[in-house]
Amino acid sequence: MGNSLEIIVAKRAGFCFGVKRAVDLAFDAANKNSQKGDVRCCSVYTLGPIIHNPQVIEKLKSEGVEPTDDIDNPNIKTIIIRTHGVQQEISERLSQKGYEVIDATCPFVKKAQQYAKLLKEEGYQIVIIGDKGHPEVKGLMSYAGKDVIVVNKEDSLPSLKSRVGFIVQTTQPLDVLKKFISEAVEQVKELKVFNTICNSTALRLKETKDMTKDVDLMIVVGGKNSANTTQLTQLCNSVSIPAYHIETASEIREEWFSNVKKVGITAGASTPDWIISDVEKRIRDIGGRGL
Amino acid sequence: MGNSLEIIVAKRAGFCFGVKRAVDLAFDAANKNSQKGDVRCCSVYTLGPIIHNPQVIEKLKSEGVEPTDDIDNPNIKTIIIRTHGVQQEISERLSQKGYEVIDATCPFVKKAQQYAKLLKEEGYQIVIIGDKGHPEVKGLMSYAGKDVIVVNKEDSLPSLKSRVGFIVQTTQPLDVLKKFISEAVEQVKELKVFNTICNSTALRLKETKDMTKDVDLMIVVGGKNSANTTQLTQLCNSVSIPAYHIETASEIREEWFSNVKKVGITAGASTPDWIISDVEKRIRDIGGRGL
Ligand code: F3S
Ligand code: F3S
Known part of the structure; x- marks a missing residue:
């Protein structure tokens, strides 16, 4: 049957603008650090976990970027401020301490x-x-x-x-x-x-809702304890579209796709692109085998 | 029986702050003009009627202050801007024309x-x-x-x-x-x-409503075509307090007050104090005769 299974990935699936920027800045810092031969010397820190996604935190750790809660940690040379930003006093203290500060506060x-x-x-x-x-x-x-x-x-x-x-x-x-x-x-x-509400979440929900009109099944990718991922799954249920909430591609089961012609993929705000790609690839494989 | 009839006059009956100020300015101008021996030469004008109350307009006319709609009227020496204010262009033209401008725009x-x-x-x-x-x-x-x-x-x-x-x-x-x-x-x-809503009307209504809890009868004084006076009468009716809407003291009838122990007087925004005083006096006379 060939590629009988059509797959659509939501454009707004996964990281919002601010989180993508912050994670990119963290990997850039890791990269720069390793070029200096400093990898694993642990001189690059994020002030708190950069994102609530264990896979991303692990990957950053393996590249020498670790979370810390202690701004006086003597190993710090470079410190990354995450999307939420920090208090003015903390920002000042980080500079006073002479750290290289990478400010990933969402714009x-x-x-x-x-x-x-x-x-x-x-x-x-x-x-x-x-x-x-x-x-x-x-x-x-x-x-x-x-x-x-x-x-x-x-x-x-x-x-x-x-x-x-x-x-x-x-x-x-x-x-x-x-x-x-x-x-x-x-x-x-x-x-x-000042209406400083970010419309990223609202737009992601809207896109997912629009998508449900067009597909037979939704795959929602993200941490099981991620509130905004759960919200996406609930939205699918509320319009009576079958939906599976998974954390990684390994959870996908072939039988979900029997009788499915079109599947939509969406993901919560803390789900990295590579996990979404893995999911897409796995479903494409299943589709390729002809259901 | 003596003064068996108790009378309460609403503190906010009649003119609001802005209208009182404007009418006072108009009478001041009339007074100043007559001291110069100019009375009835009609050199003092209000740009449009200063207030929607015929008694006040008549009284002002008798003191030499008339409404006009024509800012080029050759008799104008002094012109009074009423509470509503005017367009910036008109304000400038009035000055250019060399008139003495009395600005009664409500602050x-x-x-x-x-x-x-x-x-x-x-x-x-x-x-x-x-x-x-x-x-x-x-x-x-x-x-x-x-x-x-x-x-x-x-x-x-x-x-x-x-x-x-x-x-x-x-x-x-x-x-x-x-x-x-x-x-x-x-x-x-x-x-x-900028919440530029004036609370004068709301406060007058509130005061009248509070008053109705305490009296047997309400007398509402103001033009029969005055929207805010009519609103006061309707408010009394809505809480089932008998209320008479009158324009002047001459409309008052003695029989309204049989069995009445306490009467409240309120008035719309364009009702001058002297009309309210006349009403109070007339009711006091009736009460004095012992009902
Ligand atoms: S972190 Fe994301 S949710 Fe909005 S405020 Fe920044 S784009
Ligand atoms: S004219 Fe009167 S109603 Fe308020 S805005 Fe001025 S006090």
Whole structure:
């Protein structure tokens, strides 16, 4: 039967722009380091895991890039800041220590940090919408100054001053921003809102949804504990398209594809391209054998 | 029985801050003019009727202050701008003509005009929420520049640029502002909102509502065609408190007050104090006769 199985891979499957950039910067650093003959001397560190994907972390480790939580670690020569960014104080301390700093803060997060700083300079009372415990929000808070207010989905706004500025954690849903600005406008005279929500997740979901209209089966690739991968699988189920959530190509079973003419592949934000390619290749092999 | 009838007058009955200020400025101008021996020479004009109340207009006319729509009227020496404000071009032409200009633009409207100017200077695309045909909005539009967008309650927003500034006609309801900023934040990156809604009407309604809990009867004073006076009467009806809508004290009938122990007086935004005082006096007389 030849290639009777048609395969479509979602364009937005896997890494978003910011994560791709950060992972590339980490591998570049590893590469540069190994050219200096330094591989395995462990002088390149990421401040926290660069991404929540064990395969990527392992691969980086094998090339001499390790995560650390301790900025005073005496082995550090080069340190990589991950997509979430860091507090202003930490950024300053890293420079003071004389490290080579590779700043892989996502440019969208960087912008949000700059907006926080700007709102502070302009004298606005600042509200950040997001999760106080999340590293991205901790970073934003440091730029917004000590009087910053952080609110999460279920919170209510406290009583506000007359001029208020809003910034939003990049992964927040738009509805939460809408809720808070509606509440704020009841009590304030001037409102400045930087909508710093990144549409990467929303677009990935939309693309996957559109894809389901066109295929018989969906393969969703990503960590079993990855929230946004699970969300992709749930989306497929909600439109009654059979979907398998797998971490790697090895989990794929030939029998899934009997009676399937067209299969779609999508992947969560922390799934690297090479794992998606492996999956595609494995399915192509199955298709090639003629089902 | 003596003063068996208790009378409460709403603190916010009648003129709002801006209208009171404008009417005072007009009477001051009349007074100043008559001291110069100029009374009835008609050299003092208001640009359009200063307020929608025939008694006030008549009183001003008798003191030599008349409305005109023609800024080239050769009799003008002094011209009064009313609470709504005027277009920037008109304001400039009035000065060029060498008139003495008394600017009775409500300070809240003036502020909104300044915000429009500021948003324009800061390069925002400007949206005004309000009624395109209303003089206040025409004035705001002139400060916002030719690319301004005006939307009213039922409209939808057009496609917007990435940085958008909002100002609001002072008499718009808050819900309309909320609706439009919710819509806007879906498409823009930066939103600057000046909530220029004046809370005078909302506070007057609230005070009247609170009052109804405490009285047996409400007397609502104001023009029969005054929208905000009618709204006050409807509010009383909606909480099942008997209410009479009158224009002047002469309409009051003694029999309304049999079995009434406590009466509340409120009035629309264009009702002058002296009419409210007349009403209070007339009811006091009735109460004094012992019901
Ligand atoms: S890390 Fe990714 S999810 Fe958006 S904010 Fe940056 S592109
Ligand atoms: S005219 Fe009156 S209603 Fe408000 S905007 Fe000025 S106080």
